[in-house]
Amino acid sequence: MRPRGRRCPASPGQHRRRNPGLETRVLDGDPRRAIVKEAMREQADLIVIGKRGRNRIQEFLLGSTAEAIARDAHCPVLMVPGKP
Structure with a gap:
């Protein structure tokens, strides 16, 4: 188990070489709270998060983590759709 908030290397290493930042x-x-809190602590300019693309009934019943983060974040959130 990793310590809370520990930075971990991009995997594989080629991603880090192409994207040094x-x-x-x-x-x-809770990912909704933890991601928003970390973004505020780091004064992030942007949060990039994947979105599974559940159907509307599933999202209504279960909620969407990505949408909750977008509602609560202090900065823009880019939601990247998953593969259909």
């Missing part, structure tokens, strides 16, 4: 983190807790 890329950082990834492993956080504990």
